[in-house]
Amino acid sequence: MEGFAFSTSVRVRFAETDAQGIAHHASFVVWLEVARVAYLELHAGGYQAIRDRGIEALTTEVCLRYHRAAYFDETLTIWARCRDLRGARFTYEYRIEREEELVADGYSRHATVDRETYRPTRVPDWLAKAIVTAEASSA
């Protein structure tokens, strides 16, 4: 995908379908999280490593547009990129594709907080640097 350097894939589980015979729209929100976790594993030592350093990343916003239905057992590619990292906040943008067909796109916003106090805390430098480096290479 132009503008995206990172992708991961998910396989639609039967439990993720609904009585319309398609993947339920809430399942996509979980897949975006799977993509963020994979992204952070590749670029920043994993989300658990971030948590182990006393930081949680909260989700403050999620928007998804569904362009086509997804079906049981299909493999979907989730393209993800991190944008607008500033202070305690950052944004992920996504495209979900089946082969080269656009299934959904959207974004999520996040804020880093201290794991004990749940008060906002700047994205640590090592993590910010890792993300900036990752995204620079995809520009």
Added chain:
Amino acid sequence: MEGFAFSTSVRVRFAETDAQGIAHHASFVVWLEVARVAYLELHAGGYQAIRDRGIEALTTEVCLRYHRAAYFDETLTIWARCRDLRGARFTYEYRIEREEELVADGYSRHATVDRETYRPTRVPDWLAKAIVTAEASSA
């Protein structure tokens, strides 16, 4: 809530929490659907009645902003209203509150399709009328 005439409530299930100790953000997407189902039950004979007449309502967009965390066993009020009903499309707007505190807000967009062919089909007149009547009384 000013501007909202309809609300329903959900109780946060333990299964809906995550290892951050809060309700997982994807759970909210399910609660919006619970609210739409309750709304249609009150105003239009139920979602199953709509399906029984050969129509499915697909979700084409979901956006949620999370303002505060929600916790296990809390009761949340979900205010919902239907807007912009035109042709095969309509929008729901939501406010999720704990007591009178705003926890999240957002909207979802939907399109009605024929249940056999999955091709767009106008919202049937009886349903459009039911919704317009419901919302007129809340204006």
Added chain:
Amino acid sequence: MEGFAFSTSVRVRFAETDAQGIAHHASFVVWLEVARVAYLELHAGGYQAIRDRGIEALTTEVCLRYHRAAYFDETLTIWARCRDLRGARFTYEYRIEREEELVADGYSRHATVDRETYRPTRVPDWLAKAIVTAEASSA
């Protein structure tokens, strides 16, 4: 239900259905938990109160037999009773009914642990007494 004094009800959510057009079998496991939480709320001040006193109840076993399918928007009654409370362990038994028809039955086993160390700790006397009292009245 003979032998059961406690019940709660759930309404099948659309998100809980699957592409077979029925409630997904994993949804039932969540409903059993909803029933336990409601049971503890009635009889023991709520599950959160137990957690607040430094105890978690882990699930060590779940068994469910599915006799009939459940469908979107149906109201199911979940009968639950607590049995075999001994040391750090106890068992719940369940019957899930639609009107008076048996939909599923089963049981779950649990162990109480210290919330900090996750080591087994006896069910506290106040909780054991509350459960024994509750069940005595249903015998």
Added chain:
Amino acid sequence: MEGFAFSTSVRVRFAETDAQGIAHHASFVVWLEVARVAYLELHAGGYQAIRDRGIEALTTEVCLRYHRAAYFDETLTIWARCRDLRGARFTYEYRIEREEELVADGYSRHATVDRETYRPTRVPDWLAKAIVTAEASSA
């Protein structure tokens, strides 16, 4: 695993954890299904292929014993084998491991039904043969 020839793996998603900080026990039920789907893909052309021939496999029973907690982002191996295929019924047995440590074990029972009528129908010969062949090689 002795006695098991087939395994697949899952990675614990953040959405699958709960406020106890561990994978929620209902998530395991979904993973067993993921394993069955992978098993049928390897041995019988996929579950969708079975559905396409007009058959659904219903879950009639699930039992799980949880021996250890599983945590976010861990990779779990799910060993699965099919047993007792008779008429319209068959059983799967499972062991879920983290590295070589037993995390959970259990079984599920299933019945094949006609996809239109939902009445029991024998497991088709081609599928029975595929499973018997697969399991013979693992004995």
